[in-house]
Amino acid sequence: MTNKEIPYKIYLDESEMPKAWYNLRADMKNKPAPLLNPETHDVMTAKDLAGVFCDELIKQELDDTTPYFEIPEEILKFYKMYRPAPLVRAYCLEEKLQTPAKIYYKFEGNNTSGSHKLNSAIAQAYYAKQQGLKGVTTETGAGQWGTALSMACSYFGLDCKVYMVKVSYEQKPFRREVMRTYGASVTPSPSMETEVGKKILAEHPGTTGSLGCAISEAVEKAVTTEGYRYVLGSVLNQVLLHQSVIGLETKAALDKYGVKADIIIGCAGGGSNLGGLISPFMGEKLRGEADYRIIAVEPASCPSFTRGKYAYDFCDTGMVCPLSKMYTLGSGFIPAPNHAGGLRYHGMSSTLSQLYDDGLMEATSVKQTEVFEAAEKFARIEGILPAPESAHAIKVAIDEAMKCKETGEEKTIVFGLTGTGYFDMFAYEKFHDGKMTDYVPTDEELQKSFEKLPKM
């Protein structure tokens, strides 16, 4: 099949949408390490987690053998409001770069939350509703997850309490307003609403917050409020499971046109998008059916894969959550305030951490000014103004395409365009005004942070 026959945008039919999520862990020989009780270091059981998470989601979290989970009908119905997401052939970008590479991106931004986060938000809200809960609590960094969860909760009539990392809360008043449109309450974190928030504020007065802090607050609120549970938009196995819909659709769209990917690129914060995008491809790799180069792209200011330690660590700053074995910068690590986008989590999905440790994927880090350069270039060529997070993947996709230009190789590059940057114009403004700076933590800073890793 020649290029000409591949449309600019491949939309699957509704009938071709995935009916089940794919659980990558089922195909992993080395399973991700289990969550541990932060005090006893015992393996967390479903019972231990029951006060924090919804029951059905705990099952998904702990199950590393069942390969497929059927997507409930009500979630499929919601998916149909904004999915299938298009797999776009970046003809204009290829032409502009004059590269022999074929570039595709899976665009997850065509929904009001502006990102892929909605794929898991609706699932988590559904199970909370099924369990008869009143509401859920969560944290949000750049605001994509909080918006997504607000939409999902509104759909099912659940209350939604969002702790938003303070720096984002201040820079993104309109994000807050979208969440309000969907009826959510939004609190800047750290706040005086929780004990852990008060403690963090006492220790770090004037902090701009971090995902780790906000998680601690949201968890505390959930476990101390009747009829509430905590939900998380990344890192967890259940989230990667729900996000597999991204990869499954991508693969189905490529298969439909007989295209075999060579390189798959995704940005990585906690791993929700990357884990979802790569899942069916990694599955083939694990089963020895195909090979792919898989590249995680992270910010140089928060480089958990490339400079972190693979160790058990707290998932949150307040050290109230279970321990997870992951690539981590230490639960006390907070990215420099000049860091503009999301991808500010200190750790990484334990599933992706295990795959990375097993040499099944690569990781690279990029600085934010070069990320915004790539973002602006992409916006002008492909018409879509990307979220800063997504632009990490764009930057590396362009780099790989330019390598193909040098070597003459016609590689097929697929990357995840996780969302739009419409609520990130504050950061774009800084970039346009030449006020954006790069920050890379020093070895000494990281060393100091590593010292706080729990002794196992």
Add this chain to the structure above:
Amino acid sequence: MTNKEIPYKIYLDESEMPKAWYNLRADMKNKPAPLLNPETHDVMTAKDLAGVFCDELIKQELDDTTPYFEIPEEILKFYKMYRPAPLVRAYCLEEKLQTPAKIYYKFEGNNTSGSHKLNSAIAQAYYAKQQGLKGVTTETGAGQWGTALSMACSYFGLDCKVYMVKVSYEQKPFRREVMRTYGASVTPSPSMETEVGKKILAEHPGTTGSLGCAISEAVEKAVTTEGYRYVLGSVLNQVLLHQSVIGLETKAALDKYGVKADIIIGCAGGGSNLGGLISPFMGEKLRGEADYRIIAVEPASCPSFTRGKYAYDFCDTGMVCPLSKMYTLGSGFIPAPNHAGGLRYHGMSSTLSQLYDDGLMEATSVKQTEVFEAAEKFARIEGILPAPESAHAIKVAIDEAMKCKETGEEKTIVFGLTGTGYFDMFAYEKFHDGKMTDYVPTDEELQKSFEKLPKM
């Protein structure tokens, strides 16, 4: 064909996309009245318009007999980056309203400009480039058109100067930033950059601006700058021609599933979306092939159809543009500052004005608080956060669906969801905080404004 077989979103294949724009005027027995020279009142010729508009666009503007204009290959290519736009079956809304009506909306918001405006922007930029121009000037109100034109100019390497209505410039700093991302320069209007701007500021110090003012400034800048022409995002015949792509796709999608529309609803400011959406349907109506109820929805604060006069008037506040026969509130009319969205133009497309005068379509006006109530309701049910402009159509579509509930009629309602409200959160915030008010001009105010209509 039963409902079940109609997907949530109907996407045409690329091969099914329209290859030509439809010129509704060709099928009109009573043609829209010609543009007149503002001083001599002579009919404007192509030669008269040559200093203001691009040559090819003038041809399209004046041609009321050619039914189809082929869409140039380069424009089709650009269209494929964000089109075809989905025709969405609003299953969730129908269910929530418990109406027997079938509701569809054509969603034009899945592009970075956030609205249908890109359909004409890319066409106008293309013809400017073909003519070897350096750049174009324009005005923008809510910011959708300016953003769209910035994107289009960036694509073709044209300079883009945007005069943005001051109230929007101040309320929407991020809109400005998106335009900057695409390399455009943005000036709040009225400004001291032009003679007409200085004059308006002297007469109305502290004015928050209007589209009419901004048009005057943009036209002056174009005619006084070598290698520049003026482009306009609505009102003109050429714009309705380009926007016919909305209606053609809508009709093709309905036809594909054997669905016949009963009621077609669109918001109306200058008429670009409404004129485009209804064009093939109105064509059938004009040719006696089918009948449809067609409803224009305008803001009660700027009610040109429902309370305006059908008369020759200036297209701009500075009275430098040609005279157009249209439903108008008078070129000096400026909507009250509490008016939140776009749709703030004092006049109306001369084509739509003629059709309305001939009784071929209806018009109704709605107040902005009820518009935002409908917007929030729609966002929560259908997941898409609409632009305030689009929410005018939503409000009336819901009203019509509720009438069907009363009568039990299974009417098919199609409305235009012109864009997203991501840059309108300032207005949503006012609404959430209970600070949004309604304003309806008094008869005396309108009478005073009508007194300034040119004597013919």
